[in-house]
Amino acid sequence: MNAETGISIVTPFYNQTEVFWETYQAVVNQTFINWEWVIVNDGSNQKASLSVLKKLNTLSNKKIKVITLPQNMGLPAARNHGVKQSLFDFIFFLDSDDLIEPDYLEKAFITLQINPAFTFVNSWSTGFGAKNYLWQAGFDKKEKFLQQNWVAFAGLFRKSIFTRLQFNEVQKNGLEDWEFWLQAAAHNYWGYTIPEYLFHYRIHDNHQNKWANWDNGIEQKRITRRFQAKYRLLKKQFPNPQKQLYPSFANLPSLSGMPAPTGSKKTVLIVLPWLELGGVERFTLHYMAAMAQVYDFIMVTTNAGAHSHEAEFKKYCKQIYHFASIADGTAYPIIWNYVINTWSIHLLVISHSQPAYYILPYLKETYPLLAVTDILHLVEENWKQGGYPKIAIDYSVYINKHIVANNQIYEWMADRGVASKKLQTIYINVDTKNIQPVDEAVKFSKKKAFFKLQSDHQLVLLFSGRLTAQKNTLLLPDIAAILAKKGISFIMAIAGDGPERELLEEKVYQKKLHRYFSYLGPLSHTANIEAIQLADILVLPSAWEGIATVIYEAMAAATPVVATNVGGQQELIEPGTGIVIPVTDDLSQFVETFSGKLETLAGDPVLRKRIGEASRERVEKYFDISLTHSNLQILFEQLLSQLEPGIAPLSQSDTIQNYYQNISSWKQEQLLPSAPNWKQRRVIKIIKRVYKVFTRKRPLQYVWTK
Known part of the structure; x- marks a missing residue:
């Protein structure tokens, strides 16, 4: 047996109940198959727990071995004994009631094999049971571990770390985990957190009783000060391992x-x-x-x-x-x-x-x-x-x-x-069986509530998609302004989000069009389809597309479409099944043309109905998704x-050189600030809301960008 190619799972077991079998299933169903499971019975004495251990022994699974300690010695001692009895060079710690995703061992193993600078690896986690939560804090917190313990003790370790470190068997009640991380950092060992929810931490009703030291008061502060004093050098220099770079094949x-x-x-x-x-x-x-x-x-x-x-x-x-x-x-x-x-x-x-x-x-x-x-x-x-x-x-x-x-x-x-x-x-x-037109009576009864309309007779012009330059998002206020001047009663419903969201809102306020706009935000697929079904017209003034998915969906729902003739959209929208408009360099002329077509549709419900029915018939006959799947x-x-x-x-040398040149350029592109700073945006949004409440104004965009 090659010690370098397997994982020893170490699980302390003390008076555990039948929930252990959930952990058992999580382990035996791992995609990574080269493992052993060292279960350390830490002096269990309850009948139900002994029954679980007895049943475990009857399974005769050669990959599982149970070690029984003479008395209850505590979690740190049980872990130390488990490490000593392990066969493999990688140790995965898992408590006897927690759960892991089927691919946790595999992904953790790959991560450590590829990245030698990491001594241990864990993942994002969820809490379940008496309390449910998502937890994304991990080893990226680094020196903030001096303030508190940020992670549960579950993950994959290189066994070599335990030649220099052991769990402090004196520390208990939650301190053993925290101090181990600080000891590891003090010896220049640190790890990495996989940004996936691979670990599930069980919360019991009496969970707080397990950690007597965590009182959120005097005792907890005393412990924190003691650890900060003991490991004070970490404030100046905390280990910072990085993913391994490979300069050649x-x-x-x-x-x-x-x-x-x-x-x-x-x-x-x-x-x-x-x-x-x-x-x-x-x-x-x-x-x-x-x-x-x-x-x-x-x-x-x-x-x-x-x-x-x-x-x-x-x-x-x-x-x-x-x-x-x-x-x-x-x-x-x-x-x-x-x-x-x-x-x-x-x-x-x-x-x-x-x-x-x-x-x-x-x-x-x-x-x-x-x-x-x-x-x-x-x-x-x-x-x-x-x-x-x-x-x-x-x-x-x-x-x-x-x-x-x-x-x-x-x-x-x-x-x-x-x-x-x-x-x-x-x-x-498009799936024409699942996306169908809504009966007019149903549409009339639902539309007002869905879009929060002021009147039963307001038209809903729906934009559905990412708020980006590709979609010409910032032309929507210009189009709406022309329709408003014509006296048309409408609402421009925006379903989606994206980098131009705040610029769009700003332009709407500058043009004093806010009563014509409704922001639905990013919708689930089901909710988005309902929005399309209930809308009167789909509006999509894109600068470039292939064929927008939302157009297929609108045609299946018999919702008339006004879009641009970019990409292959004319292949789908033929005359009589929708309206396509050329994109021109003269944007003011384009906006006039686009709004003119909308005005025509807005004033002619019979035309809207005829176009909607024709578009439904076309996609049902020629563009049903069953044809796609069959051809694929x-x-x-x-x-x-x-x-x-x-x-x-x-040649192989050319292949290698080209790959590394291209991947280097690609990595640089990923570092560009193409995505917004969401934390900063949330702060600015709060400030804007406060400003609006007290001044009843909308601040100009340049004030905030500066």
Whole structure:
């Protein structure tokens, strides 16, 4: 048995109840399979607990061993005994009533193997039971550990640390964990917190009784002062380990301790930048749901992010790896190898991920039989000379087939040298069975309450999407101002959020249009569909698009659309099924034209109804999502049946050099302040609200930006 390739789980057990079996299930269902479980019975004497231990012994699981101490010696002593009895070079501490996600051991193991500067690793956590909460504080708090203990004691450790440190068996009642972290820092050991909720901490009704020292009063202050005095040198110099940088492929370690894949289905690896729920991610989620019975899906994300919709993707895939959570971009090749080898990947599907394109020369050289396709949603002329379609052209030689979401992208790529046989148009389409028009009577009864209208007869012009320059968000007040002058009774409902939210609000206030605007904020998918169904007109003055998902959805709901003829949107909206308007350099003329079309629709309910019905009929007949899934599955099967090696024209040295040059540029792009400082924005928002209350004014934007 190789001690370097496994994990010893150490669990102190003292008078635990039947809830232990929940912890048991969490351990035995780990994706990482090379583990042993050292359970230290710390002098349990209650009948129910002894019954649990007896049942555990009858299971005859060779990976589990129970060590019984002669008497109750306390949590620190139990942990020390467990470490001494462990076989492997990595120790995972887990209390006997807490829970872990199935992939916690695997991700923690990968993180420590890739990043030698980290001595231990934990994760974000949740609290459950008597109290529920989310906890994101971790080892990034560093010197703030002198003020309090920020984390529960669960995570993976290098066993080597215990040659110099042990748990202080005198410290109990919650102090043992806190002092261990401070001791580790004093010996220049520190760790990393994986930004994923992989650990679940059980809260009992009598939880506070366990920690007598935490009284939020005199005793707690005394303990804090004592630790701060004892470890005062940490104020000046606290360890600050970083993710490992790998300057070349030659330095890359190989990952061991891989989980064993199960199942007979072919495995498809899907790559996205993150797991939010924009149009690209929603399309991916839908086809995964439709084909989950046919393929095993593994997912990779390459960019740092909140991944707020991960739970929805987990329903349809066997594993998700967030590369940025566990490694620097220079270390990604290690994880690519790990994932492809571990899960026997047959097909790689890329959607809007730069690092996935950059690694293709290496992957096709290393895995020549790996089939590769990418899915391209729009051309962005103002970014990298065409956006992802341009990047795809640069790497086309390594890609078996380009899937494009409209014919405009097809023609754009063909004009730039991509062979027609490598291109296939598959429209995103829409689920016309689940998104249907709302009966007029139902719409009338619900619309006023949903949009908080002042009158039953107000028209609802809905904008749904990210508040960005791409969507021409800041033209909405100009359009609304013209409609208001015409005396039209309407509300412009804004469903979404984004970097231009405050600029939009400011422009609305400057034009004194606030009574015409309603901010719904970011809505769930279900709520957004309801907004579309209840709205009178969908408004989308985008500067560039592929085909906006929200247009498909509005047409399915028989809500008339006024949009721009950018990208492939005219392929969907033909005459009589909606209105498309050319985007011109003369923005004032564009706004006049756009508002004029809205005025016509606003004054003609019969025309709105006719366009809505025609648009519904068109998408139901030609753009139902079942066609998308059928075409995708046929293409996937074709790619999976091709066993010919791909082309790898670059030498290995060129492959390596190109990857590191590109990934270095990409890392620099990630550091640019493209995202807002949300904490700063919250403070400014509070100040603005106070200002408005006392002055009844809206401050000009430049005051706050300065």
